[in-house]
Structures are given as structure tokens and as C-alpha cells.
Amino acid sequence: xxxxxxxxxxxxxxxxxxxxxxxxxxxxxxxxxxxxxxxxxxxxxxxxxxxxxxxxxxxxxxxxxxxxxxxxxxxxxxxxxxxxxxxxxxxxxxxxxxxxxxxxxxxxxxxxxxxxxxxxxxxxxxxxxxxxxxxxxxxxxxxxxxxxxxxxxxxxxxxxxxxxxxxxxxxxxxxxxxxxxxxxxxxxxxxxxxxxxxxxxxxxxx
Amino acid sequence: xxxxxxxxxxxxxxxxxxxxxxxxxxxxxxxxxxxxxxxxxxxxxxxxxxxxxxxxxxxxxxxxxxxxxxxxxxxxxxxxxxxxxxxxxxxxxxxxxxxxxxxxxxxxxxxxxxxxxxxxxxxxxxxxxxxxxxxxxxxxxxxxxxxxxxxxxxxxxxxxxxxxxxxxxxxxxxxxxxxxxxxxxxxxxxxxxxxxxxxxxxxxxxxxxxxxxxxxxxxxxxxxxxxxxxxxxxxxxxxxxxxxxxxxxxxxxxxxxxxxxxxxxxxxxxxxxxxxxxxxxxxxxxxxxxxxxxxxxxxxxxxxxxxxxxxxxxxxxxxxxxxxxxxxxxxxxxxxxxxxxxxxxxxxxxxxxxxxxxxxxxxxxxxxxxxxxxxxxxxxxxxxxxxxxxxxxxxxxxxxxxxxxxxxxxxxxxxxxxxxxxxxxxxxxxxxxxxxxxxxxxxxxxxxxxxxxxxxxxxxxxxxxxxxxxxxxxxxxxxxxxxxxxxxxxxxxxxxxxxxxxxxxxxxxxxxxxxxxxxxxxxxxxxxxxxxxxxxxxxxxxxxxxxxxxxx
Numbered sequence: 001x002x003x004x005x006x007x008x009x010x011x012x013x014x015x016x017x018x019x020x021x022x023x024x025x026x027x028x029x030x031x032x033x034x035x036x037x038x039x040x041x042x043x044x045x046x047x048x049x050x051x052x053x054x055x056x057x058x059x060x061x062x063x064x065x066x067x068x069x070x071x072x073x074x075x076x077x078x079x080x081x082x083x084x085x086x087x088x089x090x091x092x093x094x095x096x097x098x099x100x101x102x103x104x105x106x107x108x109x110x111x112x113x114x115x116x117x118x119x120x121x122x123x124x125x126x127x128x129x130x131x132x133x134x135x136x137x138x139x140x141x142x143x144x145x146x147x148x149x150x151x152x153x154x155x156x157x158x159x160x161x162x163x164x165x166x167x168x169x170x171x172x173x174x175x176x177x178x179x180x181x182x183x184x185x186x187x188x189x190x191x192x193x194x195x196x197x198x199x200x201x202x203x204x205x206x
Numbered sequence: 207x208x209x210x211x212x213x214x215x216x217x218x219x220x221x222x223x224x225x226x227x228x229x230x231x232x233x234x235x236x237x238x239x240x241x242x243x244x245x246x247x248x249x250x251x252x253x254x255x256x257x258x259x260x261x262x263x264x265x266x267x268x269x270x271x272x273x274x275x276x277x278x279x280x281x282x283x284x285x286x287x288x289x290x291x292x293x294x295x296x297x298x299x300x301x302x303x304x305x306x307x308x309x310x311x312x313x314x315x316x317x318x319x320x321x322x323x324x325x326x327x328x329x330x331x332x333x334x335x336x337x338x339x340x341x342x343x344x345x346x347x348x349x350x351x352x353x354x355x356x357x358x359x360x361x362x363x364x365x366x367x368x369x370x371x372x373x374x375x376x377x378x379x380x381x382x383x384x385x386x387x388x389x390x391x392x393x394x395x396x397x398x399x400x401x402x403x404x405x406x407x408x409x410x411x412x413x414x415x416x417x418x419x420x421x422x423x424x425x426x427x428x429x430x431x432x433x434x435x436x437x438x439x440x441x442x443x444x445x446x447x448x449x450x451x452x453x454x455x456x457x458x459x460x461x462x463x464x465x466x467x468x469x470x471x472x473x474x475x476x477x478x479x480x481x482x483x484x485x486x487x488x489x490x491x492x493x494x495x496x497x498x499x500x501x502x503x504x505x506x507x508x509x510x511x512x513x514x515x516x517x518x519x520x521x522x523x524x525x526x527x528x529x530x531x532x533x534x535x536x537x538x539x540x541x542x543x544x545x546x547x548x549x550x551x552x553x554x555x556x557x558x559x560x561x562x563x564x565x566x567x568x569x570x571x572x573x574x575x576x577x578x579x580x581x582x583x584x585x586x587x588x589x590x591x592x593x594x595x596x597x598x599x600x601x602x603x604x605x606x607x608x609x610x611x612x613x614x615x616x617x618x619x620x621x622x623x624x625x626x627x628x629x630x631x632x633x634x635x636x637x638x639x640x641x642x643x644x645x646x647x648x649x650x651x652x653x654x655x656x657x658x659x660x661x662x663x664x665x666x667x668x669x670x671x672x673x674x675x676x677x678x679x680x681x682x683x684x685x686x687x688x689x690x691x692x693x694x695x696x697x698x699x700x701x702x703x704x705x706x707x708x709x710x711x712x713x714x715x716x717x718x719x720x721x722x723x724x725x726x727x728x729x730x731x732x733x734x735x736x737x738x739x740x741x742x743x744x745x746x747x748x749x750x751x752x753x754x755x756x757x758x
Binding site: 014016017020021024025027028029031032033034035036038039042043046047124125130133134135137138141142144145 | 323327390391393394397398399425427428429431432433436444445446458462465
């Protein structure tokens with residue numbers, strides 16, 4: 001930020017580089033979750049029976065509902081980019097806000113899902129859970145850590161889109177310069193795709 | 207003040223990056239600067255502060271071991287000190303040593319660019335680095351004291367220990383993030399910002415090694431990030447993912463830890479190899495021998511190095527097939543390293559060698575790194591590994607590689623590039639004196655560890671049997687010689703910033719790479735006009751050599 005006159009003297013803009021940087025960052029995110037998918041795979045292999053029993057306790061309906069919400073939010077995110085490309089700022093802002101609303105909806109569902117589980121005494125360190133088979137302890141440990149970290153990414157993504165909405169309103173993101181919005185979109189699709197894997201692994205494979 | 211106004215002030219000459227103030231004055235003009243050169247120097251200064259702390263802890267450990275039994279500290283303090291020594295040296299000195307300091311400063315110049323691809327992310331990575339370092343050091347002062355687990359944070363002890371393990375984990379997590387951002391920046395910069403005409407095979411070899419390193423940084427670091435985070439979660443909530451009492455598997459932790467931490471070894475060594483590949487041809491006045499082999503061996507090291515992690519765990523419980531596979535892969539990874547060593551030696555052969563300080567340190571690197579590399583092969587052999595696992599043989603081995611290798615690589619880079627960065631020359635004679643102190647001290651310090659490790663001296667032990675006394679005594683004396691060498695070397699370098707002979711010539715050592723074609727110290731935007739590259743980076747005018755034949 002030091003040299004504004006420096007910035008004026010040669011405006012360096014390279015959208016391909018920005019996209020490349022974002023993709024590299026997404027690789028790191030995938031590997032971050034990759035470590036946990038690795039743990040899941042090993043523990044599922046070691047405790048197939050217990051994972052089977054534990055998975056039945058998760059509410060598939062809420063899971064399905066959340067999956068639908070996230071998939072739709074990916075659509076609205078993509079639409080907001082198309083809107084800005086067509087120079088329709090208002091529509092783009094509308095779709096971005098809609099994406100944030102979906103993100104909030106997802107988190108509210110998650111909140112109720114978690115609190116119900118915690119109410120039943122199923123959380124790390126709880127006596128009810130500790131009295132069960134160690135495979136089930138691992139299943140719920142992974143469940144909380146993986147969906148928790150994913151939830152954190154949903155929140156970060158929503159904040160990021162909020163910032164983009166502000167930049168769009170200010171006109172910094174516009175028809176000719178929307179690489180920031182694209183990057184935020186890529187991040188949001190990543191959040192989506194991680195859920196696409198989490199959902200079957202925890203809710204559907206019973 | 208616009209840059210034009212400054213240019214006029216300096217008689218039409220572009221001001222150097224040191225003179226150019228940007229916004230604010232003094233410290234502010236440094237810590238808010240997105241200039242890759244200033245960020246490089248921010249890293250250099252913070253790095254040296256952390257290094258001083260790391261050396262002090264190492265010195266205290268050696269002092270404790272000078273005689274059997276308690277000497278100057280109790281066992282708990284000893285455990286905390288070797289943990290701090292490891293964490294600081296690895297995460298705060300060796301990993302960022304060359305990429306963050308010299309990579310930041312010279313990568314854009316060497317490829318003919320004005321800056322890195324994301325200058326603000328570059329500054330952010332320094333802030334994260336400083337934050338991580340401060341958290342790691344501050345954890346000493348908090349109640350409970352700093353972590354006592356060793357830098358590997360092995361479970362289950364790291365979950366049970368009452369010390370501030372969480373702070374150290376968090377510090378390492380932040381430092382990892384800083385490292386990722388640097389790597390991401392470098393990959394993008396190298397792909398997108400090379401000067402016209404600089405094809406992949408016209409890049410200097412240090413860029414190849416920084417490129418390979420950057421990929422490892424991007425791809426491996428997230429794994430340690432999540433692993434350390436999981437240990438912290440384990441400490442906070444008792445989730446049980448690694449806790450055998452709850453069904454978890456501690457060996458899985460070790461796998462996840464080494465999946466990053468072995469490639470991290472190559473994050474540490476590859477950039478140093480890059481520096482050596484720059485220095486050798488300059489002082490031998492010869493084109494580097496086997497350019498493509500050295501370039502591809504960097505990629506090869508990055509690839510194979512990512513597949514050998516379990517050789518740290520041969521005694522931790524693994525199938526025989528697993529042991530066999532990881533042992534084979536470990537031998538394979540030695541090949542690209544050896545290719546480099548052979549090519550450097552071949553470059554020196556029949557060169558017009560000028561034994562200037564940078565070359566002296568580079569030769570030190572080759573010698574010590576070779577010993578480190580060969581002893582690494584001993585350890586990759588399954589049967590031998592059973593004998594020397596977790597002994598001071600291992601400690602000696604990785605100090606030969608990390609200190610004798612990367613450490614000497616950093617010293618080489620300092621003697622090679624600091625005059626360019628500051629426009630001041632250090633005293634050559636003192637630099638050479640320092641080298642011999644370092645070299646002799648280093649071998650006196652670490653070689654006895656090979657012997658006692660072979661005899662069975664375990665690593666990380668605070669006390670030992672009397673039969674090891676003589677080796678520990680020699681080793682401790684070595685540490686004093688080494689530290690004298692460090693003091694001489696750093697005093698010489700730091701003194702040169704103020705009192706050294708000013709250097710104004712562009713090409714201080716007669717190198718052929720781009721940094722020697724810009725003013726000393728470089729101006730804010732490095733190049734007045736982005737150069738067009740037509741020659742490969744080590745085209746020494748051997749065309750002049752036919753003179754010899756003419757004489758005949």
C-alpha cells in the first residue's frame with residue numbers, strides 16, 4: 001500500500017495470475033480437508049460396523065435439505081458473476097445477497113442439528129458418548145470436526161461474498177474487472193464441493 | 207513526492223530501494239512496504255533475531271550435556287529448551303531462510319520482473335511470520351511454560367503435557383500459512399512474470415529450485431496445518447481422533463505429521479541447492495555443467511521427497527512391505543541430490559577458480575551436505591535403522607544436512623548477495639577466518655554424535671552413561687568454536703552495513719544472471735526497462751578460451 005504513485009506509474013493487472021493464485025489456494029484447502037478425509041477412510045475401514053450404526057443417528061432429511069440449499073447457493077453465486085458480466089450490477093448484488101441468505105440458512109440448520117445432538121449427550125467428552133463403542137466415538141469426533149471446519153468455511157465464504165457485495169455496490173467490481181468476484185465464487189464452489197463429499201460420507205452411507 | 211521528483215534529486219539516477227521512502231518514514235516505511243526487496247529485508251532481520259534465540263537454546267543444551275547428570279538445568283527445562291530450539295530453527299530459520307529472504311529479494315530480479323505477482327499477500331506473509339514467531343517465543347513466559355514435546359508434537363504426550371503446547375501448535379499453524387502464501391506467490395510469479403525471452407530453460411537454476419520448493423510449500427503445508435489443528439482440538443475437546451484410549455490411532459498422527467514434515471526437509475534444502483548452483487559457476491567462471499539435469503533433479507527431489515515420509519517411522523509399527531517400499535524410495539531420492547553434487551564438482555573441474563568467500567562457504571556446503579546425505583542412506587537401510595533409530599546418530603545426520611547444508615547455504619547466500627542488497631562490501635579476510643572457525647567447530651560439534659549414536663546414545667536425553675562423556679565433552683567444546691565463528695561472521699557482515707567499503711559497480715562478482723545487470727543497490731522497480739532475454743544464464747565467455755589453442 002506504500003506507493004500509490006508507484007501504482008499509478010505502472011498499473012499492473014493480470015487476471016490470469018489472480019485466478020491462478022486462487023486455484024493454488026483452493027488446492028491447499030483441498031489438501032487441508034484431504035488430511036481429514038484420509039483419517040475418515042482409515043477409521044471407517046477399521047470400524048466399519050460402528051460407523052454403520054452411528055451414521056443411522058444422523059438426520060438424513062436435514063442433511064438433504066442443507067445439500068439442496070448449498071447447491072442452489074452455488075447457482076446463485078454463478079448467476080451473480082454472469083449478471084456482472086452483462087453489466088447488470090443490481091441483479092448481481094441481488095444474487096450475491098441471496099447466496100449469503102442461503103449460507104445463513106445452512107448455518108441455522110446446522111445449529112439446530114448440532115444442538116439436538118448435544119442435547120442428547122452426543123458430543124466429544126460426554127459420558128453418553130464415551131460409554132459407547134470406540135468406533136462410534138470416532139465417527140462423531142470426525143462428524144463434529146469435519147462439519148465444524150466446513151461450517152467455518154461457510155462463514156468465511158459468506159463474509160467474503162459480503163465484502164464482494166460492497167465492492168460491487170461501490171463499482172470497484174464491474175463489467176471489466178470482476179476477477180475478485182470470480183475468486184470469491186471459486187471459493188464458494190469449493191465450500192459446496194466439500195459438502196458434496198461430506199454429505200454421503202456421514203449421512204447416506206449407513 | 208512523486209518518483210520523478212526523486213529521480214531529479216539524484217541527478218537523474220533512479221534512487222535505490224533503500225532511499226525510496228514511499229509512505230511514512232523510518233520503521234513505517236519498512237513495515238508498510240509491499241516492495242519485494244524491503245519485505246526480503248524485513249524477513250532477514252526477523253530471521254536473524256530468531257536465529258540468535260535458536261543458537262542460544264542450542265548452546266544451553268550443549269552446556270547441560272557437558273557432564274553427566276544435572277549441570278545447569280533440570281530435565282523439564284531441558285525438554286522445553288530442545289523443543290524451542292527445534293521449533294525456532296525449523297519453522298523460523300531454516301524453512302524461510304532462503305525463499306523468504308533471498309527468494310523474495312532476488313526472484314523477481316532474476317526473472318526480470320518488477321515485483322512478485324501478489325505484493326500485498328507477500329507483506330501479509332511476513333506479518334503472519336512475525337506473529338507466529340512472537341507467539342512461539344511468548345509461550346515461554348506464560349504459566350505452564352513452553353511446550354516440552356519436541357518439535358514433532360507426538361501424540362499421546364502432546365495431548366497430556368501440561369505445558370503450553372497449544373500456543374506452539376498455533377504458532378506453527380500460522381507459520382505454515384505464511385509459508386503457503388510465499389509458495390503460492392512464487393509459483394504464480396514464475397509462471398506469469400518472466401521477462402520476454404526467458405523460457406523455462408533460460409531461467410537461473412535458483413529459480414528452478416525455488417519453483418520446486420514453492421510447489422512443495424503449497425501442497426504439503428496444509429497437511430501439517432490440519433494435523434496440528436487436530437492436536438489442538440484434541441487438547442481442547444478430547445475428540446479422540448488420535449487417542450488410543452478412545453479408539454484413535456497415534457501412528458496415524460505420525461503419518462500425517464511426516465507427510466508434511468518430510469517434504470519440509472526438501473523445502474529447507476532445495477533453495478540452498480539453488481544458491482550453490484548460482485555461486486559455483488560464477489567463481490569457477492564456467493558454464494554450469496548439466497543445466498537440465500540440475501533443473502530436473504530439483505523437480506525430482508520435490509516429487510520423490512513427497513513419497514518417503516514413513517522412513518521416519520520404521521520402528522513405529524509398519525508392515526514389512528511398507529518398510530521395504532519406503533526404504534527403496536528413500537534410496538531413490540538420493541539420486542537427484544547426488545546428480546547435483548556431481549554436476550557442481552564437474553563445473554569446478556578445469557574452471558578458473560577464484561576462492562572468494564561465497565565459494566568457500568559453498569564448498570563447505572558440498573562437503574558437509576555430502577556427509578549428511580550419505581549418513582541418510584545408512585538410515586534408509588532397514589537393518590541399520592533399527593540400530594540407530596532415535597539415537598544421536600540421527601541428530602548428527604540432520605544437523606549435517608540442515609545446518610551444514612541449508613545453514614551454510616544461507617551463509618553462502620549472505621556473502622554472495624548482501625553486498626548487492628546494501629551496496630557495502632564486508633572484509634573478505636575476516637569472512638574466510640569465520641568460515642574456518644565454523645567449519646572446524648561444526649565438525650567437532652556434530653561428528654562425535656555419529657559415534658556415540660552408533661554406540662547407542664539416545665537422542666533427547668538429558669543424562670547419559672559415563673562412557674559417552676568424552677564424546678559429549680568434545681561436542682560441547684565444538685559448540686563453542688562454532689559460536690565464535692558465528693560471532694565473527696555476523697559481526698563482519700553487520701559491521702559492513704555501516705563501515706564496509708561502498709560498492710557501486712553493478713556486477714560485483716562477475717556473474718551472468720540478471721541481478722548483476724541492475725544498479726547496486728537495486729532501484730525501486732528493479733529495471734528501468736524490462737530486459738529481453740536471449741542467452742542462457744551461465745554463458746561465460748568460454749568463446750574467449752580458444753585463445754589457449756591459438757597460443758599452442
